Amino acid sequence: MDYQGDIIRPPSEAxxxxxxxxxxxxxxxxxxxxxxxEKSYGVKQWSTIQHDLEFAARWCTRQKTMFLADGDALALPHELMVQLLTSIRQMLPWVRRVASYANCHNIEGKSDLQLCRYKELGLSRIYMGLESGHDSTLRKIGKGVDGAQMVTAGRRVRTAGMFLSVTCLLGIAGIEASLDHAQATAAVLNQMEPSQIAVLTLMILDNTPLFRELQARRFQPLDQGQLFHELRMMLSAIELKRAQFQANHASNYFSLSGRLPKDKEAMLATIDSALNGTLNLKDESFRLL
Ligand code: SF4
Structure with a gap:
């Protein structure tokens, strides 16, 4: 397979x-x-994609799911996306689920009919980075969209019949806006009604603009207790009739996973244990992105 640079995929696509x-x-x-x-955006040559599909058709006959990399494969032009999904179906008929990352702009760039067509052709799971529902935070972190746009985009994915997994980022608003971030994010999730919520904890990488903000003391990171408090506020304010809630990513200090609403109280109790110091926490050196 032709892989250019590091390949990033959601844990559930292992x-x-x-x-x-x-x-x-x-x-x-x-x-x-x-x-x-360190990677510039580009669409790979169809001949390269086709070669990889031929390889997968020969050697990956036991794998029933496929993930389209890199960061937002939904940015592919419509005709190419249809050609790709059609080819996957023809060449790898045993693949029962195709998934992709997508940002709000990608979804806005597709019509409802196009999204439904992708679902028909097998694209049934979208991983979308919300990070925050708080407009001022979204502006500061450069997402380029606001909470209302996120809600509309997420709901359109759900209406197309796809599974929607949404990522939220603990600590991204800094100390100053932490509680606003928690509440606004829960409000956006309540309107969006995703299938799955995946909570990660901010780790500041030294190749990012946020690292420079930190160094210039323009960003104040949360300590563990503040992060747990933020998580508690966010989860408390989520009122969904049906969703998976997961905070079990390698960046988190402890693992949380359950179904909403049935496991909400138990998950809040686990957060309380973390807050009162009775829960074993991951050592900082074991946290990963
Ligand atoms: S977080 Fe932002 S920059 Fe990173 S892959 Fe998603 S949309 Fe792109």
Missing amino acids: NSIILQVTTGCSHNHCTFCGAYR
Whole structure:
């Protein structure tokens, strides 16, 4: 398979065939994100993609899921996306789920009909980075969209019948806006109604603009207690009838996973244990992105 640079995928795609159809991220302006700083955005040649599909058709017959890399494969032009999904279906008919990262701009660039067409052709899971529902925080971190746009984009993915996993980032608003971030993020999630919420904890990478903000003391990071308090506020304010809630990413200090609303109280109790010091926490050196 032709892999250019480091390949990043969601934890739940660990067993998937990874097909890199784009390189980098078409946005690449988020101040906290160091994932694609050294990679420029591009769509790979169809001949390269086709060669990888032929390889996967021959050697990946046991893998039933596929993930389209890199940072936002949904940025592919519509005709190319249709050609890609059609080819996957024809050449790897055993693949039952195709997934991709997508940002709000990518979704805004597709019509409802186009999203439904992708679902018909097998694209059934979208991983979308919300990070925060707090408009002022979204502005500061360079997402380029506001909470209302995020809600509309997320709801359109759900209406197309796709599974929507949304990432939120603890600590991204700094100390000053922490509680506003928690409440606004929960409010956006309540309106968006994603299938899954994945909470990560901010780790500041030294190749990012946020690192320079930190060095200049313009960004005040949260300590552990403040992060747990933020997580508690966020989870308390989420009122969804049905969603998976996960804070079990390698960046988190402890693991939390359950279904909403049934496991909410138990998860809040776990956060309380972290707050009162009775829960074993991950050592800083074991945290990863
Ligand atoms: S967070 Fe997502 S949209 Fe933002 S730069 Fe990173 S990959 Fe691109």
